[in-house]
Amino acid sequence: MSGRDGDPRTFTYFVGIGLGHSLSPPLHDFVSYSLDLGWKFKVEECARVEDAIRLFREPTFAGGVITMPYKTAIMEHLDGLDEYCVKIGACNNVYRAVDGSLLGSNTDWCGVEACLATASSNGKGKPALIVGAGGAARAAIYALHERLNCNPIYVVNRDKGEVDALLLDTKSYGPNLSLVHLDTLTMARDVSQALSPFYIVGCVPDFKPQSAEELEGWEILTYFLQTTTQKGVLLDLCYKPRRTRLIQMGDQYNWHVIEGIMVVGRQVQEQYRLWCGEDIANKISLEEAWKVLQKAAENSRAINF
Structure with missing residues (x-):
């Protein structure tokens, strides 16, 4: 098996841990076939980040x-990082430059x-409003503030x-960004209708709130979903299960809800721009x-439960 016109690049990869629910293989195999690239998309569970880098250093690596x-x-294992990767502080895409070096980017934001x-x-x-403070939250903040x-x-x-770490890492977004940690219901109630969130983005796995902090967050x-006068858009990046608790609650209060699988599809063109031009x-x-x-989403037993 080989790529187009003798190109040694043969495989694109999805790497990480806990990937059994991924919907990416049929999507990327379709795109590769439609573009006549000859690339096969492989899901690889990697126990260590070094295992992923080893795959990426092979001549058959395409993206x-x-x-x-x-x-x-x-x-820290890549040869270079683009501006999105540096500013967001997280990498979700690796591609090979013309000189063969491995470069990192971030396409989650788009x-x-x-x-x-x-x-x-x-x-x-x-x-x-965003739910969470991890790597996905940083990409969401970039999209919300820098782009929207x-x-x-x-x-x-x-x-x-x-x-606190999130506030520190997003200082590079400029002095005009105002991040407000709402950790009590009282603080939420003090927000006026004019300043209620229109976009809400969930950036955490789906779980039943149990601790006092989790219950307060819920x-x-x-409160916002129920009382905000102008119902907005709720996007949950999690799609295992497909109908998360957050999506169901958004539906309950008549918000426009978007399932996490949409984010997968909305960045595929940017991913291939990096991989093949x-x-x-x-x-x-x-x-x-x-x-x-x-x-693939409709047929997946891993996310429909």
């Missing part, structure tokens, strides 16, 4: 998608931006230390690619 827990750890803006442009320039001009951005997260979310990536039939992804 890589990185997920938890290696979005930060992989950066998936978030496209999902929100396509659903409604009314949230541009308005307040937003949202301000302030409220943060709901059970761990104050993680929020009450804050419930803009001219080839522009030939992707996004409508057909979305149909493949949607079918």
Whole structure:
């Protein structure tokens, strides 16, 4: 098996831990076939970040998608990082430069931006809210603030230390960014209707709240979803299960909800732009690619429960 015109590149990869629910293989295999690239997409569980790098250093490597827990750890093993990777502080995409070096990028942000803006442009320039303070939250903040001009951005997260780290890491976004940690229901109630969030982005795994901090965070979310006069857009990056608790609650209060699988589809063109160039990536039939992804989601027992 070989790539197009004797190109040694043969495989694209999805690396991380806990990847059994991934919907990426049929999507990427369809794109590769439609572009006549001859690349096969492989899901690789890697016990160590070094195992992923070993795959990427092979001459057959064509491109890589990185997920938890290696979005930060992989950066020090690469030959270079682009501006998105540096500013967001997380890497979810690795590609090979013309000189053979391995470079890191971040395309999560463009998936978030496209999902929100396509659903409604009314949230541009308005307040937003994110749930979580990890790597996905950083990409969401970049999309919300740098691309959609949202301000302030409220943060709901059970761990104050993680929020402190998030505040520190996003200082590079400029002095105009206002991140507000809402850790009590009282603080949420003090937010006026005019400053209620229009975009809400979930950046944590789906779990039943149990600790006092988690229960408080859930009450804050419930408050905004229930009382905000202008119902906005709720995107949950988690899609295991497909209908997360957050998605179900957004439906309950008549918000426009977007499942996490949409983020996968919304960044595929940017991923291939890095892997094989803009001219080839522009030939992707996004409508057909979305149909493949949607079918994979509907047929997946791993996320429909």
